[in-house]
Amino acid sequence: MKKLDDLEEISDPGLESSSMSSMDQSPTVNSTPSGNSFTYCRTNSETSAFSEQLTDDFTSSSSDRNSPVCWPATGRSPYRPTLSRFGGIRHNHKLDQTPTDLELEMMKERFSKLLLGEDMSGSGKGVSTAVTISNAITNLYVSMFGQHQRLEPLYHDKKMMWKREMTCLLSVCDYIMEFVPPMKTLENGASMEKMNIRLRSDIDINLPALIKLDALLLEILESFQETEFWYDEHGSMSGKSLSGSFRKVPQPQRKEEKWWLPVPCVASGGLSETARKHLRQKRDSANQIHKAAMAINSNVLSDMEIPRTYTASLPKSGRASVGDTIYRYMTSTTKFYPNHLLDSLNITSEHEALELADRVEAAMFIWRQKASLNYPKLSWDKIKEHVEGDKNVILAEKASVLLFSLKQRFPELAQTTLDTSKIQYNKDVGQAILESYSRVLEGLAFNIVGWIEDVLFVDKSMRNQEEEC
16 A cells, blocks of 8 residues: 655654553443444444543644645644554553542443443344444544534534543554564574564554644644634524624535535625635645545455455346446547546436446446456556557446546545445454544545635635625
8 A cells, every 4th residue: 555645644753662552441432333334434433532631742733834745754643642662653541530430330331332342232243343433433523523514623522522522432453453564684694584563564654644634623723713714504694794784695506415514605895805815725735635545444444355245235236236327438448538438428417327327336346356357366556567459458448437537526425335334344443443543534525625616616605705895
């Protein structure tokens, strides 16, 4: 898995490798019963909370200093790691105060749900630990941010709950290790292999990056403590206009299913240039964070094992999956233009886009399977080199480009059937944490960009009204 160039690892050189952080209480993992439903569209949640209190290591620096446009090489993370005896990251689990009886009961409840795999009958028919932790992170995100629909700081209690519970959930990664055989040169000049243990490479690369993205998103929300705009729940008139006159609030260009979101309002003269510049800066920062989280999520999903239940449900041919129209276009031209093909399909809703994404992804997998029949143990990149020019390889690559263009055109597209199947049947705890953490951060960053766009749209509309008058 490639490390993102624009993301720098979080380090704390002031800590010694021999230091060990002790815990006053056993870490617990939140999980809420989810039955057999596996909907990963940043929805469905139930309130969850850990009781452990953390130190002030969560104090973050200013948002301007930690802008993703120019991230510092070192800095204090909200979940500042320490070094363990294994050479990996360890999180600070010190408690500010002794937990109360109520908090201890909450910790016991969540730890029990983790061990039971969300199966309260105790019969061992629950989901795997990986799915349980993935559900816990998803539910925690919706509990903390599900009702947060404005450009304003997160409530202090919710922010602290988010930080301490995520610290507990991420602490599982401290013990996911791998063996490496580095070469060691002896005094007599001979070389030998010595097995060392270290944090697994995908976690070591992606987890510090996600933690940094998390801190930056919270800092963006914190930067909107004092604003020149406000929100009207009904959006009918700006009763707080500085001029005192009633005006119809310009409605942002939203889709009909977003009717419940509050409408931003600005004064009759619009925002000041300073406020407008601040909004644009934070929009660009959130947009970069969204792209980074999406890239990590895509990489983690691509590394997950494809479940047999998915392969068993596939049609016999890629043509049957994508349909005759798309298949003829993909085979009739040597130069493939995915955007031209999408324009000709006239997709009118995200439901149609998701259905097309499922069919294209299934066809891509079928063509890859056929191309790799003689090379079952090689990666796809190696297979393309061995059978370059093969019809199945060409069609699979065109399907991959088409799927990428479709997701770019519909950035809010829910996860495909293949992705949800991978998450549902995934057994790797480390991949489950990275996938769910990157997914919720991707959703939060996307929402922040949308909220800022709404304010900028209303500001532009109000200024246009003033010019017309």
